[in-house]
Amino acid sequence: xxxxxxxxxxxxxxxxxxxxAVLLAPGLIVMGLFVAAPLLSAFRYAFYSFHGxxxxxxxxxxxxxxxxxxxxxxxxxxxxxxxxxxxxxALMVAQNGLAFLIAFVLLKAxxxxxxxxxxxxxxxxxxxxxxxxLWKLFLHPLFGLVNAALALVGVQGLxxxxxxxxxxxxxxxTNAWHWVGFPxxxxxxGMQRISKETLExxxxxxxxxxxxxxxxxxxxVAPATTIVFILTFIGSFNWFExxxxxxxxxxxxxxATDVLGLYFYRTAFGNVTSGLQDFGHGSALAVLMFLxxxxxxxxxxxxxxxxxxxx
Amino acid sequence: MQHGExxxxxxxxxxxxxxxxxMLYPLVVMVLSAFKxxxxxxASPFALPESFSLANAGRVWSETNFVRYLLNxxxxxxxxxxxxxxxxxxxAYAIARYRFRLSGAVFMFFLSGLMVPLKLAIIPLFxxxxxxxxxxxxxxxxxxxxxxxLPSAVFIMTGFLRxxxxxxxxxxxxxxASELRTMLQVMLPLARPAMVIxxxxxxxxxxxxxxxxxxxxxxxxxxxxxxxxxxFMGEYNTDWGVLFAGLTLSALPxxxxxxxxxxxxxxxxxxxxxx
Numbered sequence: 001x002x003x004x005x006x007x008x009x010x011x012x013x014x015x016x017x018x019x020x021a022v023l024l025a026p027g028l029i030v031m032g033l034f035v036a037a038p039l040l041s042a043f044r045y046a047f048y049s050f051h052g053x054x055x056x057x058x059x060x061x062x063x064x065x066x067x068x069x070x071x072x073x074x075x076x077x078x079x080x081x082x083x084x085x086x087x088x089x090a091l092m093v094a095q096n097g098l099a100f101l102i103a104f105v106l107l108k109a110x111x112x113x114x115x116x117x118x119x120x121x122x123x124x125x126x127x128x129x130x131x132x133x134l135w136k137l138f139l140h141p142l143f144g145l146v147n148a149a150l151a152l153v154g155v156q157g158l159x160x161x162x163x164x165x166x167x168x169x170x171x172x173x174t175n176a177w178h179w180v181g182f183p184x185x186x187x188x189x190g191m192q193r194i195s196k197e198t199l200e201x202x203x204x205x206x207x208x209x210x211x212x213x214x215x216x217x218x219x220x221v222a223p224a225t226t227i228v229f230i231l232t233f234i235g236s237f238n239w240f241e242x243x244x245x246x247x248x249x250x251x252x253x254x255x256a257t258d259v260l261g262l263y264f265y266r267t268a269f270g271n272v273t274s275g276l277q278d279f280g281h282g283s284a285l286a287v288l289m290f291l292x293x294x295x296x297x298x299x300x301x302x303x304x305x306x307x308x309x310x311x
Numbered sequence: 312m313q314h315g316e317x318x319x320x321x322x323x324x325x326x327x328x329x330x331x332x333x334m335l336y337p338l339v340v341m342v343l344s345a346f347k348x349x350x351x352x353x354a355s356p357f358a359l360p361e362s363f364s365l366a367n368a369g370r371v372w373s374e375t376n377f378v379r380y381l382l383n384x385x386x387x388x389x390x391x392x393x394x395x396x397x398x399x400x401x402x403a404y405a406i407a408r409y410r411f412r413l414s415g416a417v418f419m420f421f422l423s424g425l426m427v428p429l430k431l432a433i434i435p436l437f438x439x440x441x442x443x444x445x446x447x448x449x450x451x452x453x454x455x456x457x458x459x460x461l462p463s464a465v466f467i468m469t470g471f472l473r474x475x476x477x478x479x480x481x482x483x484x485x486x487x488a489s490e491l492r493t494m495l496q497v498m499l500p501l502a503r504p505a506m507v508i509x510x511x512x513x514x515x516x517x518x519x520x521x522x523x524x525x526x527x528x529x530x531x532x533x534x535x536x537x538x539x540x541x542x543f544m545g546e547y548n549t550d551w552g553v554l555f556a557g558l559t560l561s562a563l564p565x566x567x568x569x570x571x572x573x574x575x576x577x578x579x580x581x582x583x584x585x586x
Binding site for chain 1 (some may be wrong): 323334335428433436536541566
């Protein structure tokens, strides 16, 4: 009698375990095969030289030292890193600064504010390939819309994407146009969480828009700022599609728009002209990029989170 | 005071209209240019087209593999998103509704996928797909997208499923419903809004992705829309009307869906970041 009940209980337990396993298995298998395994291999491969697609000899840190300190790799690596830094700084100031202002104005809920949200977010849902090609046509030195518009007001336009001084800036501008709606709506969501009473109280105390924005809203949207900072950082150092479409795999003109994403792709999978694969140096670059992004965003997250608590 | 306030709001409204113009005008020009001939484009770039002729769009449709690319993108995105939501909901249901050993560890394992940019593991992924014979196949691409999308789906669905009251499944069990029936007929219908968010959050980046097809797919008839667009832009680079028509047609599907579902799109795409 009791043994029978025990057996039934054991059976039910086993059935329950099996049911949980069935629920988890598909997800775990896919994650294991296509996330965990490749990530672990990515670290291992960086220490090997390659014959074609297969790792050949263990060579210690040589891929890393070559990529970081030896010609010709080192020059490309540091130049690309510098460009990514410029991209990040410019996007933080121009794109996200503008996004903050847009969010502040939308918070006023003037007529049409909902429609405006839909409009600024529209480019966000489009592919970087579409946006990149569209602006490449607009920025064309002879037939592009931008220079045609400048000509109307009597200004001689530049070959924006063909000039080393303006090419990176032109792509950064395009990125800002493409993405500005995203940080804007993240800031707006953060601002909408501030209690109405807080804002009312500040108003009654006679705070104008400027005081309200810098003294009350800016510190209180710190969590949103953290998110925007981290996502912009990760996005800027993984930047690939827009420069690929607008400047090509070599970061033309003359490498003025070469960034880590393009350089990594070129090294790993060969550029259009040479077509040679170099998985050893490519893996070393991927590991370095991964560590750099993980460490810096980890540190930034700690600093920014502390700032959130203080206010 | 009142007057000053109204003046200020008027100025802000004006700046917002300027901003809306900057965001929309390039897209309007893209669409209008799709109806123009080269001569018309270069002579009067700002004017309305002389006629709304579909000649350019027709050439994109019939002379290129556009339809093929479009169908590939639809298939790959749809299959990936369905699998992500199904597998993700299954795993989330186990994590959220049952107590078992390692439950926390399993959840962390899924979440860790949120932190790593899978692009940086592209070399081992390439080698692995090559070993499995999945390079240059749509299935290979789908599997990578599923792996990429599962962490966020598990995260959203677990968070949502945990909020459902336990009495619901208790009463279903007392009535003798099996675990499977309890899940499918009692619990999951309530989780539909979260599933929509998880689906949109994954559908948009997959639909727009360019990097993975660039690395994995080389056969022209297997290419996705963003990838096919790069082929097309190279081939027709002297025929700007056709180029604008190609861009317009490529942007059209997602723009139409966005106009209908803008609220869900904005929620889905920003919620992942805000959590």
